[in-house]
Amino acid sequence: MHLDELKDELTTLADEMTPFAGNVEALRRRERRRHVVTSAIAATLAVCLGLAAVAVIAHHTSGKIHVAGVPSKEVPSDEITHIDAIVVPATPEAKLVLDSSPLVERYALVHRSDRSSGSLRFVPNVGLCALQTNDGYAVDASTPGTDIHDGLQRALGARATAYDASATNLGVDLEIFMRVGVAPEYASAVLYALRRDPDVRSVRYVTTTDAYAVFKKDFSDQPALVERTKPSDLPESLRVILRPNRPVGSVRQRYAHSEGVDTIITNSVPTLFDPARSPKFPGTPVSPCAKP
Amino acid sequence: MAGWEFDQFYGTYFDRIARALTLAGGDRELAHDATQEGFARALRHWRKVRSMDRPDSWVYVVAMNTMRDHWRRTERRRGRTPDPAVPADNTSPVATRVSVREAIAMLPPRQREAVILRYLADLPLTDVADAMGCAIGTVKATLHQAMQSMRVELDDTEDDDAPR
Numbered sequence: 001m002h003l004d005e006l007k008d009e010l011t012t013l014a015d016e017m018t019p020f021a022g023n024v025e026a027l028r029r030r031e032r033r034r035h036v037v038t039s040a041i042a043a044t045l046a047v048c049l050g051l052a053a054v055a056v057i058a059h060h061t062s063g064k065i066h067v068a069g070v071p072s073k074e075v076p077s078d079e080i081t082h083i084d085a086i087v088v089p090a091t092p093e094a095k096l097v098l099d100s101s102p103l104v105e106r107y108a109l110v111h112r113s114d115r116s117s118g119s120l121r122f123v124p125n126v127g128l129c130a131l132q133t134n135d136g137y138a139v140d141a142s143t144p145g146t147d148i149h150d151g152l153q154r155a156l157g158a159r160a161t162a163y164d165a166s167a168t169n170l171g172v173d174l175e176i177f178m179r180v181g182v183a184p185e186y187a188s189a190v191l192y193a194l195r196r197d198p199d200v201r202s203v204r205y206v207t208t209t210d211a212y213a214v215f216k217k218d219f220s221d222q223p224a225l226v227e228r229t230k231p232s233d234l235p236e237s238l239r240v241i242l243r244p245n246r247p248v249g250s251v252r253q254r255y256a257h258s259e260g261v262d263t264i265i266t267n268s269v270p271t272l273f274d275p276a277r278s279p280k281f282p283g284t285p286v287s288p289c290a291k292p
Numbered sequence: 293m294a295g296w297e298f299d300q301f302y303g304t305y306f307d308r309i310a311r312a313l314t315l316a317g318g319d320r321e322l323a324h325d326a327t328q329e330g331f332a333r334a335l336r337h338w339r340k341v342r343s344m345d346r347p348d349s350w351v352y353v354v355a356m357n358t359m360r361d362h363w364r365r366t367e368r369r370r371g372r373t374p375d376p377a378v379p380a381d382n383t384s385p386v387a388t389r390v391s392v393r394e395a396i397a398m399l400p401p402r403q404r405e406a407v408i409l410r411y412l413a414d415l416p417l418t419d420v421a422d423a424m425g426c427a428i429g430t431v432k433a434t435l436h437q438a439m440q441s442m443r444v445e446l447d448d449t450e451d452d453d454a455p456r
Contacts, residue, residue, distance in 0.1 A: 001444050009392045010412040014311040022306035
């Protein structure tokens with residue numbers, strides 16, 4: 001067979017087919033719709049990019065750059081009054097997570113330092129140990145006094161570690177410790193008064209069982225100490241968060257002499273940021289940090 | 293003016309291209325949609341397309357690429373199974389009209405695509421290569437195999453890619 005015959009046969013085959021009904025109007029309508037949609041998307045993207053650029057420039061002028069559209073929640077350390085979690089290490093990736101997390105109200109940079117002595121000895125915490133070798137962030141939860149570290153850890157993934165500080169005195173303004181072994185009614189009476197106190201925003205009653213659970217966790221590296229200690233050896237306490245700008249000193253004074261109260265510890269947040277300000281308590285046993 | 297020109301171009305070539313693609317791919321509906329897509333893109337780029345020597349060639353290439361994308365996505369390769377109505381034996385030395393038709397139907401998909409684009413659509417080898425997503429040398433080899441299989445004699449000039 002010659003090539004021309006093949007071409008003829010192909011033409012015949014094509015001609016035998018049922019004709020195709022083209023619709024140029026439908027094609028034009030479709031293209032107009034596509035044009036409208038793509039123009040709208042392009043306009044939206046342009047607006048977003050414009051806003052992002054403005055936001056980046058605005059923050060660049062204040063010495064900070066972060067992803068536009070998510071305002072930074074980082075504040076100076078003196079604006080932090082409660083710490084519910086400590087995130088280590090401080091990296092741009094961790095910062096992005098904190099800026100976008102609804103769990104976080106605000107946070108401040110904590111410079112690495114040895115905090116194993118001083119008033120922070122009351123809060124033996126692996127987070128503080130992690131701060132010996134790395135800078136970190138002290139995080140104030142959207143709802144003060146809540147345990148947000150699990151949720152934060154999920155958001156952070158492998159980028160950083162979130163340590164729970166809500167169970168320490170970093171997470172509250174005051175912690176009122178009852179005398180060991182005193183009847184629970186005394187703590188109930190103080191709790192009753194605190195709940196009616198106009199300076200108090202929230203109060204949490206920590207039973208000896210709750211306190212023992214935290215104790216076991218914090219001293220997990222000292223099994224002998226945990227072994228020797230029973231829940232009844234630990235005091236009950238009341239963890240108090242005040243309303244904004246209320247005087248901690250006068251509230252402390254108000255409850256210092258209540259029946260059954262042993263000691264009242266105030267918030268150690270300032271000493272977290274500046275360990276040099278912490279009074280020293282030589283000879284006091286602390287939970288040592290593992291060598292990095 | 294440009295709108296009228298495009299409508300004329302569409303009216304002249306839509307049916308022709310859709311038929312060729314149906315023969316090449318064996319799927320009438322897909323050929324229709326791919327051809328419509330080819331013309332839609334031609335409309336978007338009409339200023340560029342209208343200045344080409346063969347605007348229809350551009351639509352063939354786009355439409356074939358659209359069909360190939362579809363096959364890749366669905367992994368449903370067309371024409372692998374020959375039409376059961378067509379006898380499988382195409383080795384007779386005497387090529388009648390009927391046996392030519394059978395031979396075309398029995399070609400492997402890639403060879404059939406090449407034959408249709410080259411000898412029905414009359415595309416230059418470069419455009420056939422673009423439409424099939426392969427090199428010109430591959431197109432030539434594919435066509436050569438198809439011609440051998442169908443026992444078609446080629447001109448000496450067949451390998452040239454001059455407009456015909």
